[in-house]
Amino acid sequence: MIKYSINRGINKPMEFKGLKAQYIGYLAAGLGLTLIAFAIGYVMGMSMYSCLGVAVVLGIADFIVVFHLSATYGEHGLMKKMAQKQVPGCVIIRSRKIFYNLIKS
Structure with missing residues (x-):
């Protein structure tokens, strides 16, 4: 008798340590920007410890914000x-020409 295992991950979002879907990318982008900020600060002549402190604070803030967004919005x-902000509150038509054009065509 051959047993086939069932893949229970079908149609489920990608998840890693509680982060779902696009939030994994947001976390990676934030950590990449933190690394770039550290490099820029070090090249500009800041001390190693101040660069490290800034990088640690930015990294922790990135983790907190991304995990909060993931838990809040899913x-x-x-x-x-973000799409709802682009929907207008109302549509105002000041002319009846558009309706006349609909009737003609």
């Missing part, structure tokens, strides 16, 4: 919230 909630 997989697609943040994209829905």
Whole structure:
């Protein structure tokens, strides 16, 4: 008798340590920007310890913000919230020409 294991991950979002979907990319981008900020500060002549302190603070802030967004909005909630801001509150039509054009065509 051959047993086949069932893949229970079908149609589920990618998840890593509690982060879902696009938040993994947001965390990676934030940590990459933290590394770049550290390098720029060091090249500009800041002391190693101050650069390290700034990098640690930025990294911790990035983790806190991204995990908070993931827990608050879930997989697609943040994209829905950003899209909702682009929807107009109302549509104002000051002319009847558009309706006449609909009737003609």
